[in-house]
Amino acid sequence: MAGAIGELRAAFPGERVVLDEERLAEYGKDESDLGVFQPGVAVKVESAGEVRSTFAIASRYRVPVVPIGARSGKSGGSLAIHGGIGVSMERMNRILEIRPADLTARVQPGVITGVFQAEVERHGLFYPPDPNSLDLCSIGGNVAENAGGPRALKYGVTREYVLGLEVVVPTGEILRVGRQTIKGVAGYDLTALFVGSEGTLCIVTEATLKLLPRPRHVATALVCFPDVDTAAQAVSRVLAAGVIPRCLELIDDVSVQAIARGSPFQLPPGAGAALLFETDGNDEEQVFAEMARVAEMVRGSASGEVVVAQNEAQRRDIWETRKYLSVALRKLAAGKLSEDIAVPRSRIPEMVARCREIGKARGLLVATYGHAGDGNLHCNVLYDGDRERGAADAAVGEILRAAVDMGGTITGEHGVGLAKRDFLEYEQGAAVVALERRLKAAFDPLGILNPGKVFPET
Amino acid sequence: MAGAIGELRAAFPGERVVLDEERLAEYGKDESDLGVFQPGVAVKVESAGEVRSTFAIASRYRVPVVPIGARSGKSGGSLAIHGGIGVSMERMNRILEIRPADLTARVQPGVITGVFQAEVERHGLFYPPDPNSLDLCSIGGNVAENAGGPRALKYGVTREYVLGLEVVVPTGEILRVGRQTIKGVAGYDLTALFVGSEGTLCIVTEATLKLLPRPRHVATALVCFPDVDTAAQAVSRVLAAGVIPRCLELIDDVSVQAIARGSPFQLPPGAGAALLFETDGNDEEQVFAEMARVAEMVRGSASGEVVVAQNEAQRRDIWETRKYLSVALRKLAAGKLSEDIAVPRSRIPEMVARCREIGKARGLLVATYGHAGDGNLHCNVLYDGDRERGAADAAVGEILRAAVDMGGTITGEHGVGLAKRDFLEYEQGAAVVALERRLKAAFDPLGILNPGKVFPET
Numbered sequence: 001m002a003g004a005i006g007e008l009r010a011a012f013p014g015e016r017v018v019l020d021e022e023r024l025a026e027y028g029k030d031e032s033d034l035g036v037f038q039p040g041v042a043v044k045v046e047s048a049g050e051v052r053s054t055f056a057i058a059s060r061y062r063v064p065v066v067p068i069g070a071r072s073g074k075s076g077g078s079l080a081i082h083g084g085i086g087v088s089m090e091r092m093n094r095i096l097e098i099r100p101a102d103l104t105a106r107v108q109p110g111v112i113t114g115v116f117q118a119e120v121e122r123h124g125l126f127y128p129p130d131p132n133s134l135d136l137c138s139i140g141g142n143v144a145e146n147a148g149g150p151r152a153l154k155y156g157v158t159r160e161y162v163l164g165l166e167v168v169v170p171t172g173e174i175l176r177v178g179r180q181t182i183k184g185v186a187g188y189d190l191t192a193l194f195v196g197s198e199g200t201l202c203i204v205t206e207a208t209l210k211l212l213p214r215p216r217h218v219a220t221a222l223v224c225f226p227d228v229d230t231a232a233q234a235v236s237r238v239l240a241a242g243v244i245p246r247c248l249e250l251i252d253d254v255s256v257q258a259i260a261r262g263s264p265f266q267l268p269p270g271a272g273a274a275l276l277f278e279t280d281g282n283d284e285e286q287v288f289a290e291m292a293r294v295a296e297m298v299r300g301s302a303s304g305e306v307v308v309a310q311n312e313a314q315r316r317d318i319w320e321t322r323k324y325l326s327v328a329l330r331k332l333a334a335g336k337l338s339e340d341i342a343v344p345r346s347r348i349p350e351m352v353a354r355c356r357e358i359g360k361a362r363g364l365l366v367a368t369y370g371h372a373g374d375g376n377l378h379c380n381v382l383y384d385g386d387r388e389r390g391a392a393d394a395a396v397g398e399i400l401r402a403a404v405d406m407g408g409t410i411t412g413e414h415g416v417g418l419a420k421r422d423f424l425e426y427e428q429g430a431a432v433v434a435l436e437r438r439l440k441a442a443f444d445p446l447g448i449l450n451p452g453k454v455f456p457e458t
Numbered sequence: 459m460a461g462a463i464g465e466l467r468a469a470f471p472g473e474r475v476v477l478d479e480e481r482l483a484e485y486g487k488d489e490s491d492l493g494v495f496q497p498g499v500a501v502k503v504e505s506a507g508e509v510r511s512t513f514a515i516a517s518r519y520r521v522p523v524v525p526i527g528a529r530s531g532k533s534g535g536s537l538a539i540h541g542g543i544g545v546s547m548e549r550m551n552r553i554l555e556i557r558p559a560d561l562t563a564r565v566q567p568g569v570i571t572g573v574f575q576a577e578v579e580r581h582g583l584f585y586p587p588d589p590n591s592l593d594l595c596s597i598g599g600n601v602a603e604n605a606g607g608p609r610a611l612k613y614g615v616t617r618e619y620v621l622g623l624e625v626v627v628p629t630g631e632i633l634r635v636g637r638q639t640i641k642g643v644a645g646y647d648l649t650a651l652f653v654g655s656e657g658t659l660c661i662v663t664e665a666t667l668k669l670l671p672r673p674r675h676v677a678t679a680l681v682c683f684p685d686v687d688t689a690a691q692a693v694s695r696v697l698a699a700g701v702i703p704r705c706l707e708l709i710d711d712v713s714v715q716a717i718a719r720g721s722p723f724q725l726p727p728g729a730g731a732a733l734l735f736e737t738d739g740n741d742e743e744q745v746f747a748e749m750a751r752v753a754e755m756v757r758g759s760a761s762g763e764v765v766v767a768q769n770e771a772q773r774r775d776i777w778e779t780r781k782y783l784s785v786a787l788r789k790l791a792a793g794k795l796s797e798d799i800a801v802p803r804s805r806i807p808e809m810v811a812r813c814r815e816i817g818k819a820r821g822l823l824v825a826t827y828g829h830a831g832d833g834n835l836h837c838n839v840l841y842d843g844d845r846e847r848g849a850a851d852a853a854v855g856e857i858l859r860a861a862v863d864m865g866g867t868i869t870g871e872h873g874v875g876l877a878k879r880d881f882l883e884y885e886q887g888a889a890v891v892a893l894e895r896r897l898k899a900a901f902d903p904l905g906i907l908n909p910g911k912v913f914p915e916t
Contacts, residue, residue, distance in 0.1 A: 099802070099804070100698065101694060101698070101802075101803065101804035102802040102803050102804050102833075103697065103803070104802065124700065145643065146643045146647070148641055152641060156614075156618065157641060159647070159650070160614065160618065169893070173889045173893070174889075175887075175889055175890050175893065176886075176887065176890070177886075177890055179800075179866075179867050180802055180865045180866075181800040181801060181802055181832075181833050181834075181865070181866050181867055181870070182800070182803070182832035182833055182834070183606055183610060183615060183800045183829070183832050183833070183834045183867075183870040183871055184800055184866075184867035184869070184870055185603065185604045185654045185867075185869050185870065185871055185872070185873055185874075186867050186868050186869050186874055186878075186882060186885050186886065187874065187882055187885075187886055187890070187891070187894050187912060188651060188654070188655055188659075188894050188897060188898075188912075189604070189617070189650050189651060189653065189654050189655075190890070190893070190894070192617070192647050192650030192651065192653075193646060193647055193650065193651045195647065195650075196643045196646070196647050197646055197647075201646075212702065213697070213698075213699075213700030213701070213702065214700065215700075216700065236559060239561065239671070240558065240559070240671075241671075242582065242671030242672065242673075242674065242740055243671070243740070244670065244671065282700055282701070282748075283744060283747065283748075286741060286744045286747075289741065289744075290740075290741075342637075342639040342640070342641045342642055343639060344557070344559075344560040344562070344638055344639055345559065345560050345561070345640070346557070346559035346560050371641070374639075374640035374641050375560075375639050375640055375641070376639075376640070376641045407638045407639070408637075408638070408639050408642075409637050409639055409641075409642035409643075409644050410644050411642070411643050411644050412639070412641040412642055412643065413641055413643055414643070415643055416643075416644055416645065420644075424644060424645055427644050427645075428634075428635075428644065428645055429633075429634065431631045431632075431633055432633050432634070432635055432645070432648070433645070435627070435631070435633065435648070435901075436645050436646050436648070438900050439646060439897070439900060440646075441900075442896050442897060442899075442900045443893075454645060454646075
């Protein structure tokens, strides 16, 4: 490692090579509750060429390279579990180009997603992917994890908006893959392969993104139900009626209790679940008419009124309720393991019930909320410090396996990373995982890029 | 080859092993104008296990395996250019499951796309991808080519609807990749890698597809313009106004002339281009209001009226005009090479002009039409038999390079196949193509699957 550090110090200006232990510890944390795994050194790169140089040094000394974005990940993808060189993308944070006539943009990976969204909206355009952490997370991390968010229901996830990438592969080639056009099928879809590869195949140094015209009107509503089952049935009813709102978020009883005190809304007494709906479009009347149709369909089984936001401030209030759920839950227990399984939509009530049972059997609370419209649920196992951590980990394992057994997946949008690598084979089977390892080796023959992620250690 | 044929005859019932020359010649043709390349033998498989057996036999004798779908391809992907075993998917043509509550379906690859669409529509559901050949082409071929179509503008291409696949790789593993859920990011996105891999990485034996609720109303309109430039400007105006119709098709002057006689519409005298628009949604009033908005935006520069279909018969008439363009053009010349480049939307007028110039310089007519909304244009070089074929091929080369030079791609939806393999490197560069070859080798170490496609022969 000393040799690699020496070469990095020779190759980069001093202020861009981080060796201070306290700062390195910062680079070794994310939002996963997995602990601190710091790199031996961090380097703040400014170009694809610098990433290439870093790979060259790492290859010579056979030390790991770990790409580090905004550290908002939930699965430990950026943790340097084997030390090595942390490659921080924070300085590559420029929006390079917005092309309204082509509905595309080019950005560097360190651009904060929310900053990018605000900028395209100023052009009357729209970048739909909206992970909950959008004020903190970066486009590069979103690409690495194939991030989703509430609006994925109508608009799809990050993958649908990445037209092309500039990447550096561990063998040192700087590659431009994909396209600048909306359609294109030349060669293999390397772009789609790289999106969601969790920083194990390449480091992204630029992304060409697809934009949409910004919908001019949005309607947002919150409605409570006596229990999760009733809420889940309402979800099915709306979707079966042929309405795909842009968001359809479920909040279960534990979550409702957690937010009840802090919520700007007077939740009806005895509310055991809530749904948050959002519709959008260019015609205001139509957007509210669609919301009225949704309200009509759910009102019969609801507790209390369907609260439709009448202005931007009320919209914000409703979203704060959902957005700070994660924070509100932390007040109920010292620790929280957030999973993000997805199941076929028809299995949502069953999955929510299973989560509760699994928690109950171990004396733990499990709060479930998330993107009910597409079956992607965040199951939060709450635990009380180290004493209950073992039980919480065991509960998480059961939840992941239950999701797979229902035809679902261990991760809808957070990635496998370190957190779920031991469950990948349970979902995919040994043959698929073996093939994925072969692919990884084709890109990274020395195994230097983000080792120990996605796949179990061998 | 004799050994392989012997083993196939031992492994399969007699009627499923085709050796008759005339029938083999049928298996050696597609819609590409590239000629006949027949396999040495064809086998009609009925299961993934049979595909695996075929790979095992092919591996022992080192003979090529070429997957054959509905033979409606335009780039020669299913042509057995090195002979070998043609694996016909025609008997694997069952719709296995439609799950309205989950908005998914499972199908075998030989299902005809139009048949599948009609079936899901009977359930009130919608499978958007609509290649022009939908009455002939199969889902397996659509997956292999990542097929698009007019509705891709609003709804995306085949890739967006393939959640998971069962495939057989040349090394014999039968793999289930992807998921049954709407979202999911576990492991690498092998599904997205396989979609559009043109039958060179695996043979698809089952697909899990995403469905949408069927939009209840559709409005269709045709409008003529004095020239292509004016039409292209109208396209930009509509998109810039934040309207994304579900289809936005451009028809250039040569195409307008070709269809003028056969069209059920009285095209205005001197029309030099036409646009076909389609809007859809659940609210009839809103769908027609959106169309009225489009009409408002284009009327000023149009020749004659905006013709909005008033009933299903008129809708069909308008679409027949577009759908049989390919046939109408064949009446203008003995031969036709259909390209399908895509450029950034803002470059459409320039690209149409370049196509015309390129043709003119060689004394050839080039008819351009296609999916203007997403920049995907079909440039048809018309030529008069063998005499002009050389000039036509040269013109195609210039068109492909011009598209790339404008930041575009050599293929928006038809695939590279045999037709465009020599231009892949011009678009992607040597390093990307080298990486793709490495990927191909990771899946197909013996190089037996569909050799000579996508990449130039080495």
